[in-house]
Amino acid sequence: xxxxxxxxxxxxxxxxxxxxxxxxxxxxxxxxxxxxxxxxxxxxxxxxxxxxxxxxxxxxxxxxxxxxxxxxxxxxxxxxxxxxxxxxxxxxxxxxxxxxxxxxxxxxxxxxxxxxxxxxxxxxxxxxxxxxxxxxxxxxxxxxxxxxxxxxxxxxxxxxxxxxxxxxxxxxxxxxxxxxxxxxxxxxxxxxxxxxxxxxxxxxxxxxxxxxxxxxxxxxxxxxxxxxxxxxxxxxxxxxxxxxxxxxxxxxxxxxxxxxxxxxxxxxxxxxxxxxxxxxxxxxxxxxxxxxxxxxxxxxxxxxxxxxxxxxxxxxxxxxx
Numbered sequence: 001x002x003x004x005x006x007x008x009x010x011x012x013x014x015x016x017x018x019x020x021x022x023x024x025x026x027x028x029x030x031x032x033x034x035x036x037x038x039x040x041x042x043x044x045x046x047x048x049x050x051x052x053x054x055x056x057x058x059x060x061x062x063x064x065x066x067x068x069x070x071x072x073x074x075x076x077x078x079x080x081x082x083x084x085x086x087x088x089x090x091x092x093x094x095x096x097x098x099x100x101x102x103x104x105x106x107x108x109x110x111x112x113x114x115x116x117x118x119x120x121x122x123x124x125x126x127x128x129x130x131x132x133x134x135x136x137x138x139x140x141x142x143x144x145x146x147x148x149x150x151x152x153x154x155x156x157x158x159x160x161x162x163x164x165x166x167x168x169x170x171x172x173x174x175x176x177x178x179x180x181x182x183x184x185x186x187x188x189x190x191x192x193x194x195x196x197x198x199x200x201x202x203x204x205x206x207x208x209x210x211x212x213x214x215x216x217x218x219x220x221x222x223x224x225x226x227x228x229x230x231x232x233x234x235x236x237x238x239x240x241x242x243x244x245x246x247x248x249x250x251x252x253x254x255x256x257x258x259x260x261x262x263x264x265x266x267x268x269x270x271x272x273x274x275x276x277x278x279x280x281x282x283x284x285x286x287x288x289x290x291x292x293x294x295x296x297x298x299x300x301x302x303x304x305x306x307x308x309x310x311x312x313x314x315x316x317x318x319x320x321x
Contacts, residue, residue, distance in 0.1 A: 102201035224287035
């Protein structure tokens, strides 16, 4: 079977065009307003402290001068020219944030007021908003059955809205489990400069190990963050008698007796196994991880754990770790 065609959405998702319905544009605008305060405040400052200046870019090779660090000598060029030559670098003034979001059918599930995709959209609005305040470039890749859509990196508020529009408008497609792998492989081929790579998914059906190997290679060059979104119903089955449950990926319907303690424990055990598998995968991929819920605590919003992550990251960097 041929892989789905990847297409750019920059042109078709311009604001004011018919590509987005008025209702969808209103939802995107509401997302931006909801996260703007955090982007300007805690997350904006923490983002700048976490990532700004963390990358360097090669500038040129020039003749060695007294006082230069001998570790910067380019021995190949030195051997070719017969004179000591050193490499010089400049700090990257503009970072690139690449958001990789799951749009498989399981992401459209939510037992409460929000679906997992809507929680991802809020996280994307927050991350992209913080990056845009620094004039950093933000790009987006969506995956399910394969690498579905690509929004090339650009800067500015309009890019934040464009990225949100692409995420919210993309239809769900059943996943084959290779979508994340194909997306990361494509990014590995094109991402050469240091950047921030964020993968947002529920990570259901992503037990295929090869994507972990690709992520680990990307982590050598980029800051890598995995954002896992969960729903309480998937973690703990309520005791409400018989329920007819539909698998969003396969479409298969199963009748479940939730009054059975054994059934509820098996359900919870599966959830614990998924969490352990995710933790092992992110550790092997050498990335950091954050978990968001569709049912945040009464004390905070869905993206609060993301805010806490940035604060903790700044504290670790301040301690030299």
